[in-house]
Amino acid sequence: MKIVITMMIMMMMMVVVVVGSNGAAVSCGDVVNALIPCGSYLIGEGVDKPSGACCRSAKGLNKMVATVTMRRQLCECMEQTGPSFGVVPKRASGLPAYCKLHIEIPISLHTNCSRIK
Template sequence: MAAQPGHAVSCGEVDAALMPCIRYLTGRGGNTPSPANCSGVRAVKAMSQTTADKRASCDCVKAAASREPDLQDAAAQSLPAKCDVQLDIPISRSVDCSR
C-alpha cells in the first residue's frame, strides 16, 4: 500500500490504512492493538516518506481523528509505539502538521 514515487498521499489512502484501528482507538478493541491495527500504522509510515507526504498524511490523520468523537487520545498517541513503528506523524486532533 506504499505510495508510488511522485504520487501525493491522499486522505482516502490514509483513512483506508487506519480504518482497522478505529475500534482500538475508541476503546472498543481492547488494550492491545491487533495485527491489522499495526499493519495500518506501517502502511501510513510507508506512504509518508517525504516531508510533503508526512504533512499530507498528518493533515489526513488529524482530520480523521477530529471526525471520531470517541477517540481516546492516550490510545492514539501510544499506537505506533505499541506496534513497534517509529511514526513521525502524531495521531492527534490538535497537532500542528506544518511543523
Template structure:
C-alpha cells in the first residue's frame, strides 16, 4: 500500500473513532421535553398513575443517560426542572420511575446532590 493511501485510511479511521466516542449527549432541553408529559401527574392533576407518554419520557431519559457524565447532566436537568414547579409533590416525583417500571439511577428530586451519581461503580450504573 502506498504511503499516501495508508495516511488517508488512517485519517478516515480516526474520524470514525472520534465520531463514535460517547460524549455529553444530554441537554436539559432533551430531558425537559421527554418529561413534559409528566408535569400534570407530578403536580397532582394527572390522576393516580402517570400517562403512557410520561412513562415513555422516563424511559427515554434513562436511555439518554449512558455515561457517568450523562447521568450527572441528566440529574442536574431533572433537579432544575423539578425546581421550576413549586407545586410538584416530592413523594409522587420519587415514585415516578417505579410507577413507570423503570429503574433510574438518579432520583427525581429538588434537593439531590447530583455529584454523587457520577462516581458510582461502573457495574451499578447500568442495572
C-alpha cells in the first residue's frame, strides 16, 4: 500500500502549476507534498488522529494559500486528487479540528471551489 501511495505522490508531483489571474499559484505537487505526513490519517491506515508532523504541515499549507485564487486552486486540487489517493472524506473534514486550523475552505465532496473567498 505504501508503494502505491508513494507512486501516486510522485505522479502528482509532476502536475503542472496552475497560475491564477493575479499571478499567484499553488501546484497540486505542493499540496500533495505538504500533506504527505497526513497520509496514514487521511486514508485511515491504522491511526485515529493526525500526527504532530501532519498538523505542522497542514498549518504550513494553510499559510501558503493566502489569496482567494490560491485557496480555489487548493480546493480544486484536493477535489481532483483526494479520491485517487483514497482519502476518506470524513477524515479530511476532521483534520482542521484536530490540528486547530482556522481555514476558509469548506472540506466536502460537494464544494463549489469557484465560490471560495
